[in-house]
Amino acid sequence: ARKYVVKRQFDGVPKRDDFEIVQYELPSLRNGEILVKTEWVSVDPYQRAYNRKYPTPYDQFGFLVGVVEDTKNPKYSIGTRVVTHKGWCDYSIVNPNESSTMINIVYKLPELKGLSPIHGLSSVGMVGVTAYFGLLEICQPKAGETVVVTGAAGAVGSLVGQIAKIKGCRVIGFAGSDDKVDWLQNTLGFDKAYNYKTANINETLKIAAPNGVDCYFDNVGGEISSIIMSHMNHFGRVSVCGSISAYNDDVSQLPRVPLLQFDITMKQLKVEGFLVHRWLTRWSEAFVDLTKWLLEGKLKTNEHITEGFDKIYDAFIGMLAGENTGKAVVKI
């Protein structure tokens, strides 16, 4: 089998040489285990962000969709399609009986007409659950409220905006290109979308959200988030999902963004960060709604597909640089 190993801590944008593709012999299966042949691999921002947390070298973790090729688990027959967190590898062995944390999660992908294997990495995967609980649990948006989302044309953001629309909200998105803006407004039905690289965020929000912002789903952090938060209404809710604008930076060297404590206090805002594994025992609950909306056509997904095991690094760097509209995945 082959797998990507991260050799060292990244310095700025991860370099190809920070990774090594290692070839190794898989052991034989023990009772309870299954052998999974990878079909699709996910590239995600947390693979950059979490690099600071892990002692190197480590096997590159991440979600994948694959098919059971051999089994010693009666509940998982050959041919079953599964989602696991085994990372950038072409074959892996997992034990579904030990699937109690996000690291060793294994679940079957429902075989439904209209659902494609690739959805296991977007709406019926970690990304879908992030959008679902991060928005609904933390922001608790109500019909008629104004919701702003950054990273809006990405995997999480594009679902957040659509879920907010399903809940009857007015949705404003910020993304990094005019094509993305066009997709958000004309395909996904966002009420307004803007290119944050060319728009004046403050002036834009005065026009797009004249009555203020009730919910902000923050995927990017940094200055844009401070500006958006200064437009929040009293009792507004901010779901702090990620801060990709700083993942390639040396955080210790960054200036502290003005923290808006005054706004937070005077407007009595709720600002809450979260990690999606908080709701691990409830992921299946989210999948019921997400699958339903997907099959009803209320939720649209787009995949940015790169082909080939050797290209996973390129897909990863491309995603960090904003090449993807929707979910960035690699076909193995």
Ligand code: NDP
């Ligand atoms: P995306 O599909 O959104 O891909 C990343 C996108 O980030 C790029 O396409 C790019 O789009 C944007 N981006 C890159 N650099 C910058 C920058 N400097 N400023 C603004 N935007 C930038 O990734 P995901 O949907 O998978 O993840 C989105 C966010 O959600 C990330 O912050 C991630 O860490 C977080 N996350 C958090 C989880 C949690 O449990 N809290 C779980 C999963 C994801 P553009 O062209 O618009 O710049």
